[in-house]
Amino acid sequence: MKQWQAQNLLSQARSFFWAIPAVVWQILLLYIPLVFVLLHSFVDTESQFTLAHYAALFDATHFIILARSLALAATTAIICLIVAYPVAYFLSFYVSRLKNVLLFFLIIPFWTSLLVQLYAWFTILDKHGFLNIILQKLGILGEPYHLLNTPFAVYLVSIYCYIPFMIMPIYSILEKLDIRLREASLDLGATRWETFMRVTVPLSMPGIKTGFFLVFIPAFGEFVIPVLLGGGKQLYVGSLITHYFLVSRSSGLGAAFTWLSSMILIISTVVMQWLFVRVIMPRKTKRVGYEITK
């Protein structure tokens, strides 16, 4: 082995060294438990191999719950995107002096316990709460309306909780976007809207993608918000898994359902990744097919 090869190996080994704590952490706290969950899903109460848990998954309720969580995750991600993009756009292009102050306000909720945030929503959404009072005063509502313990509350608060996760990655991309690219587009005859659609949005796609997954994936497994603000009336993936493990003590079925929902999450992530790359990202114009003469 030549000297430089040895040095190369050494430097690779060195950089791996710094990754060891993270790798050990992941293996101990994520992969090993996951394997346990997988094993558990094939074992019955007498510790015999069984496929019964997976057979039991084929039940309409399970699929309705999966669909409900998918709908919550997708809707939350899409609405977060629609709301967050203009905020990120405004922050990166139109604010200069107050930028840090506004970013600070965005981050404050991160420092507050989730439970505190959720209980704050109680006082807003309550029948005699803030929102109802305002709507009544404005004459929009006659009778106070039940907002708590409804799917509406679950959706609204999910969107509220996840919006910073959408703003941050989009903001960080837009912030770095070369203003001259947008100027070049305008200069070549594009309107502001065309420039936005053809230059700004495609170039901020990495941020959109990151934000989308940062919202979609945790929102799919969300269980605190449905329990607290949905009153646990409707089960979501997260709440059902909690139910199987902690309430009904049918952990075998819970393990099987955990694996099924993980698979569905992975598949939908891959599908969305494909959509981003194949359908949304490419902006190549159709070509008649000019052949390069060699």
Add this chain to the structure above:
Amino acid sequence: MRSIRLENVTKSYDGDIVIENLSLTIPSGKFFALLGPSGSGKTSLLRLIAGFETADSGSIFLGNEEITHMPIHKRNINTVFQNYALFPHMDVFDNVAYGLTIRRIPKDIVEQKVVKILKAVDLEKQIYKSIHQLSGGQQQRVALARAIITEPDVLLLDEPLAALDLKLREKMLIELIELQDTLKTTFVYVTHDQFEALTVADYMAIMNHDGVIEQIGTPKEIYEFPTSSFVAQFVGTTNLFSGAIKDGAFEVQDLGLLQAVIPDKGWAIEGAQALMSVRPEKIEISKSKLEGFTNEFQGKVEAIVYHGRSTQYNVRLANGMLLQVFEQNEEHFPHEVIDYDDMVYLYWQKENVVMLER
């Protein structure tokens, strides 16, 4: 192909006036260079014409049409940016086609035009490459092709060659001249590099540090007949004598009377303070006595800088002034070798110097 006319244009940023009450006509179909030091406001002027900025007061005309407040995308004026500003998410084809795609031109016509223009700038083999795969010179040409494909009335070039090395820059300058000759589009070329400006321009304007245009003319007029000491010093190299006009000649302290052609201008009266600009290459240097020159001085060689095609001598005159002299290196073995500390004669003709107001 249309002219650009600015009338009393003023522009300031946060109270800092960059351009004040500036009027300028850029002739139609010509290669026009705007030369000025960094921070002289020449890029601001370009951005006003392109529409990226709006003038605080004054008007801008494209031909006879006023465009002062016209949105950028409606002006038939395109820009080649200093850093090229190519769209990184598109390949060469889509970058060049951008202006046509925006105008909803049928796809087959777009393709024909893109191929044609890429052939013209010698990039047809790169047509489907991504921007990152191109060299600096190739990116420069893509930016150029993208800007001219929509046949703008005016093409603005903002220090377009600043990022290229010297050889490539000289080559691109020639290509730009040829391109302008073919297209007959009005080119406005902004640069701080006098060599580039002198090379490409049909006409050029010199801007000073305060954003004021000091002189407009052909490169030859600017170089040979500067009208201010700023222009004389900024374009090329020069030796400036300060003194006073006396008896149809020029009196410099400790040097005596210098023969000069006193211009027929209002300021050039008897006794007026003035400057005399003598270009280094207009001066003849020799160790022996020569006949037939109107001005003759003696001095001591203090420094010799060999430039290849010419040699620069720094000569100290009797009044303590250091004079720069360029001499062509015409022979391998010069009949007369000038060395450090040699006493030399310096000669020039009074017709070859310029008198300037002080």
